Amino acid sequence: xxxxxxxxxxxxxxxxxxxxxxxxxxxxxxxxxxxxxxxxxxxxxxxxxxxxxxxxxxxxxxxxxxxxxxxxxxxxxxxxxxxxxxxxxxxxxxxxxxxxxxxxxxxxxxxxxxxxxxxxxxxxxxxxxxxxxxxxxxxxxxxxxxxxxxxxxxxxxxxxxxxxxxxxxxxxxxxxxxxxxxxxxxxxxxxxxxxxxxxxxxxxxxxxxxxxxxxxxxxxxxxxxxxxxxxxxxxxxxxxxxxxxxxxxxxxxxxxxxxxxxxxxxxxxxxxxxxxxxxxxxxxxxxxxxxxxxxxxxxxxxxxxxxxxxxxxxxxxxxxxxxxxxxxxxxxxxxxxxxxxxxxxxxxxxxxxxxxxxxxxxxxxxx
Amino acid sequence: xxxxxxxxxxxxxxxxxxxxxxxxxxxxxxxxxxxxxxxxxxxxxxxxxxxxxxxxxxxxxxxxxxxxxxxxxxxxxxxxxxxxxxxxxxxxxxxxxxxxxxxxxxxxxxxxxxxxxxxxxxxxxxxxxxxxxxxxxxxxxxxxxxxxxxxxxxxxxxxxxxxxxxxxxxxxxxxxxxxxxxxxxxxxxxxxxxxxxxxxxxxxxxxxxxxxxxxxxxxxxxxxxxxxxxxxxxxxxxxxxxxxxxxxxxxxxxxxxxxxxxxxxxxxxxxxxxxxxxxxxxxxxxxxxxxxxxxxxxxxxxxxxxxxxxxxxxxxxxxxxxxxxxxxxxxxxxxxxxxxxxxxxxxxxxxxxxxxxxxxxxxxxxxxxxxxxxxxxxxxxxxxxxxxxxxxxxxxxxxxxxxxxxxxxxxxxxxxxxxxxxxxxxxxxxxxxxxxxxxxxxxxxxxxxxxxxxxxxxxxxxxxxxxxxxxxxxxxxxxxxxxxxxxxxxxxxxxxxxxxxxxxxxxxxxxxxxxxxxxxxxxxxxxxxxxxxxxxxxxxxxxxxxxxxxxxxxxxxxxxxxxxxxxxxxxx
Numbered sequence: 001x002x003x004x005x006x007x008x009x010x011x012x013x014x015x016x017x018x019x020x021x022x023x024x025x026x027x028x029x030x031x032x033x034x035x036x037x038x039x040x041x042x043x044x045x046x047x048x049x050x051x052x053x054x055x056x057x058x059x060x061x062x063x064x065x066x067x068x069x070x071x072x073x074x075x076x077x078x079x080x081x082x083x084x085x086x087x088x089x090x091x092x093x094x095x096x097x098x099x100x101x102x103x104x105x106x107x108x109x110x111x112x113x114x115x116x117x118x119x120x121x122x123x124x125x126x127x128x129x130x131x132x133x134x135x136x137x138x139x140x141x142x143x144x145x146x147x148x149x150x151x152x153x154x155x156x157x158x159x160x161x162x163x164x165x166x167x168x169x170x171x172x173x174x175x176x177x178x179x180x181x182x183x184x185x186x187x188x189x190x191x192x193x194x195x196x197x198x199x200x201x202x203x204x205x206x207x208x209x210x211x212x213x214x215x216x217x218x219x220x221x222x223x224x225x226x227x228x229x230x231x232x233x234x235x236x237x238x239x240x241x242x243x244x245x246x247x248x249x250x251x252x253x254x255x256x257x258x259x260x261x262x263x264x265x266x267x268x269x270x271x272x273x274x275x276x277x278x279x280x281x282x283x284x285x286x287x288x289x290x291x292x293x294x295x296x297x298x299x300x301x302x303x304x305x306x307x308x309x310x311x312x313x314x315x316x317x318x319x320x321x322x323x324x325x326x327x328x329x330x331x332x333x334x335x336x337x338x339x340x341x342x343x344x345x346x347x348x349x350x351x352x353x354x355x356x357x358x359x360x361x362x363x364x365x366x367x
Numbered sequence: 368x369x370x371x372x373x374x375x376x377x378x379x380x381x382x383x384x385x386x387x388x389x390x391x392x393x394x395x396x397x398x399x400x401x402x403x404x405x406x407x408x409x410x411x412x413x414x415x416x417x418x419x420x421x422x423x424x425x426x427x428x429x430x431x432x433x434x435x436x437x438x439x440x441x442x443x444x445x446x447x448x449x450x451x452x453x454x455x456x457x458x459x460x461x462x463x464x465x466x467x468x469x470x471x472x473x474x475x476x477x478x479x480x481x482x483x484x485x486x487x488x489x490x491x492x493x494x495x496x497x498x499x500x501x502x503x504x505x506x507x508x509x510x511x512x513x514x515x516x517x518x519x520x521x522x523x524x525x526x527x528x529x530x531x532x533x534x535x536x537x538x539x540x541x542x543x544x545x546x547x548x549x550x551x552x553x554x555x556x557x558x559x560x561x562x563x564x565x566x567x568x569x570x571x572x573x574x575x576x577x578x579x580x581x582x583x584x585x586x587x588x589x590x591x592x593x594x595x596x597x598x599x600x601x602x603x604x605x606x607x608x609x610x611x612x613x614x615x616x617x618x619x620x621x622x623x624x625x626x627x628x629x630x631x632x633x634x635x636x637x638x639x640x641x642x643x644x645x646x647x648x649x650x651x652x653x654x655x656x657x658x659x660x661x662x663x664x665x666x667x668x669x670x671x672x673x674x675x676x677x678x679x680x681x682x683x684x685x686x687x688x689x690x691x692x693x694x695x696x697x698x699x700x701x702x703x704x705x706x707x708x709x710x711x712x713x714x715x716x717x718x719x720x721x722x723x724x725x726x727x728x729x730x731x732x733x734x735x736x737x738x739x740x741x742x743x744x745x746x747x748x749x750x751x752x753x754x755x756x757x758x759x760x761x762x763x764x765x766x767x768x769x770x771x772x773x774x775x776x777x778x779x780x781x782x783x784x785x786x787x788x789x790x791x792x793x794x795x796x797x798x799x800x801x802x803x804x805x806x807x808x809x810x811x812x813x814x815x816x817x818x819x820x821x822x823x824x825x826x827x828x829x830x831x832x833x834x835x836x837x838x839x840x841x842x843x844x845x846x847x848x849x850x851x852x853x854x855x856x857x858x859x860x861x862x863x864x865x866x867x868x869x870x871x872x873x874x875x876x877x878x879x880x881x882x883x884x885x886x887x888x889x890x891x892x893x894x895x896x897x898x899x900x901x902x903x904x905x906x907x908x909x910x911x912x913x914x915x916x917x918x919x920x921x922x923x924x925x926x927x928x929x930x931x932x933x934x935x936x937x938x939x
């Protein structure tokens with residue numbers, strides 16, 4: 001059953017240069033699912049979330065929660081936020097500074113007119129879930145960022161809402177804490193099985209937490225799929241770029257496949273199925289640098305000759321090479337133990353044809 | 368630079384011990400002593416008069432006619448008018464935050480417009496509207512069924528109730544300034560969080576918004592209570608005929624007799640002084656535990672509070688009642704041959720305008736007002752800037768000096784203008800500094816009165832500017848003077864212009880203290896207006912009131928133009 005359904009939603013911000021923050025968006029979230037909205041800042045992901053919360057008024061479309069409409073532009077129906085039965089975690093946590101932790105967490109229960117004894121019990125219970133049972137009498141200003149984040153989560157979970165809306169909840173924390181809380185959040189989601197929408201610009205967070213991931217660009221959804229597929233087969237060039245696939249080459253079929261004057265050699269069968277020019281994307285770890293002299297090439301590989309190592313950067317167990325190929329800069333990651341190349345070395349670039357992500361007019365073409 | 372290392376100069380040259388540490392402290396001490404003298408001298412001198420001869424002045428005070436009623440009226444007026452002002456001001460701020468986008472810019476400024484109309488002018492306008500027999504509003508109301516046939520009323524402006532209502536309305540703009548700033552700084556994310564938790568708008572207002580606004584509301588309440596306590600204009604103009612008196616008007620009546628019984632005046636002012644200091648102290652204590660109000664979230668970029676056209680209606684109504692109606696009444700009376708209460712458009716005349724502009728005494732008074740205000744501002748801005756700078760945490764200044772400067776910047780706010788004026792009249796009308804009867808006394812009065820405001824307003828500007836810019840400038844090798852002139856001053860330009868604009872408004876409208884220290888030869892617009900009013904020439908009072916409004920607008924626009932367009936807005 002669909003917990004949440006968003007249909008043809010459009011949100012424009014008025015002004016001299018009108019911005020369409022959400023443009024004809026359709027999404028469905030199944031019960032118990034965590035849908036992650038992923039994208040750079042300004043792509044409309046937070047606005048979409050706030051439309052679901054009723055904190056922004058959209059201009060077109062429909063939003064349905066558990067089968068009941070909460071927003072319908074056609075009949076000018078817009079249920080106020082406080083009647084939608086949602087739980088929301090804000091980027092800045094938005095804990096009320098004048099209330100203790102206990103009172104903060106009890107607040108949504110008070111709003112739902114739960115009896116005092118019962119709501120005290122429930123608040124204690126959720127505070128235990130987020131491992132903050134010992135903080136009940138503190139004021140928010142006396143808490144660390146990580147604790148505030150947990151309290152904000154507890155406050156949203158307390159009334160067992162129809163849907164949890166999480167707006168970049170980890171983005172204000174330092175890196176180590178972020179990793180810890182991410183794991184904790186995942187465990188809580190598994191345990192409680194709530195339905196949620198999670199907004200982030202961090203792809204690792206998205207792939208860790210998302211049952212499905214929607215990548216957004218300029219108010220539209222570029223790709224909506226499970227984490228594995230989004231990671232392995234970015235549907236558009238935009239998604240590939242956003243995921244940090246840094247190596248991009250324009251391939252031209254005229255007179256044999258070549259790239260800026262450098263000919264491609266090896267198993268070109270996957271390229272030959274296409275006629276027009278293609279854009280090739282490769283992850284740094286999909287590329288290999290071979291000494292120019294080494295002639296043996298594994299089957300199913302494609303190579304380009306005439307590259308040169310420009311720089312070698314050690315980072316932990318890996319080494320990042322920066323190479324130059326006919327004026328193009330390529331980034332290659334290799335295991336540090338096997339790194340023997342030094343700046344100035346002449347090399348060949350090789351990759352498995354299966355790792356090639358090929359795009360024709362911006363969209364992924366099936367190999 | 369090389370001379371700095373020369374041993375003979377080490378005590379004074381660049382980096383020298385004396386120049387680096389001692390000289391600035393001497394500078395701060397000079398400022399503290401000068402300002403301390405300005406503020407403390409009149410207060411202490413006057414109050415000491417209350418206690419000579421074993422407090423004889425307090426016994427004389429007990430013999431003043433109806434003194435019990437006067438004290439009671441003073442406190443009732445202070446309490447009720449400030450309650451009214453806080454309620455109205457908070458409501459206005461709440462409405463302003465809900466204004467629809469299209470009218471937001473105008474609507475947010477609208478509640479400040481009553482500040483452009485001087486209290487004297489507003490009260491006079493209200494007299495024209497609500498005088499029991501010939502007030503225009505009363506006459507219109509008497510045409511309604513049920514009220515027809517009444518000889519006077521239904522409202523009588525010459526009553527305690529109306530003095531409270533009008534004082535409350537006059538003070539509500541101040542509350543609005545503080546509470547609205549508080550609302551803006553709070554952002555709307557915390558309310559959104561409550562909405563997401565299922566709280567209805569009413570629950571949000573009472574459980575989130577109002578508690579979080581507590582610091583702003585407490586601060587505003589303190590400010591308007593002090594102003595209400597020293598309230599002088601409305602009781603003087605509305606209470607004189609029906610013998611409703613407050614302590615400050617009693618003090619004023621003393622100055623109209625000769626010889627002036629300064630001891631009695633000091634005794635009358637003593638309770639106000641003590642209460643004023645208590646309020647300031649209470650404010651500091653109440654706001655001490657700030658942690659509860661540190662809003663953790665950053666300001667939201669989203670603008671999500673539900674908007675409502677009703678908000679615009681409320682603000683519009685407020686503007687009509689406080690500003691438009693009194694101004695229209697003033698305009699009509701200034702153009703009518705006589706104030707008779709009938710609304711006829713046929714006999715309108717410019718006679719009173721001509722009469723005022725041809726009266727050399729009145730014109731001189733107007734010019735004196737402008738001149739003295741401008742000179743006072745020229746002194747106040749740099750002085751207040753220096754004092755504000757001394758109050759900054761990062762300024763290296765001896766702690767006792769900082770505390771002293773803090774005290775001298777607070778006292779002029781805590782002591783009502785009428786009381787301060789009475790003290791100034793006392794000290795400057797006798798040796799060693801006998802300047803009563805010259806324009807100098809007006810200038811000293813204005814500087815003393817506004818020291819607090821000038822310092823506080825510029826302090827908020829400095830705090831808002833942030834220290835990093837100054838530190839960056841020093842780190843780039845610029846000396847203190849260059850940093851001040853090339854970095855700090857340009858960055859504070861808007862704040863300084865806003866301070867100048869507000870100070871000009873307050874000084875040009877100054878009535879209470881001016882009335883105390885004026886003499887036959889040195890009059891300002893507020894004091895001559897009172898004389899014309901006491902003489903019963905109401906049409907000319909209206910003309911003078913409108914001139915006050917016009918000059919104020921010119922002053923504010925000028926300051927806005929000098930400091931960038933939004934300087935008037937940027938008081939926070």
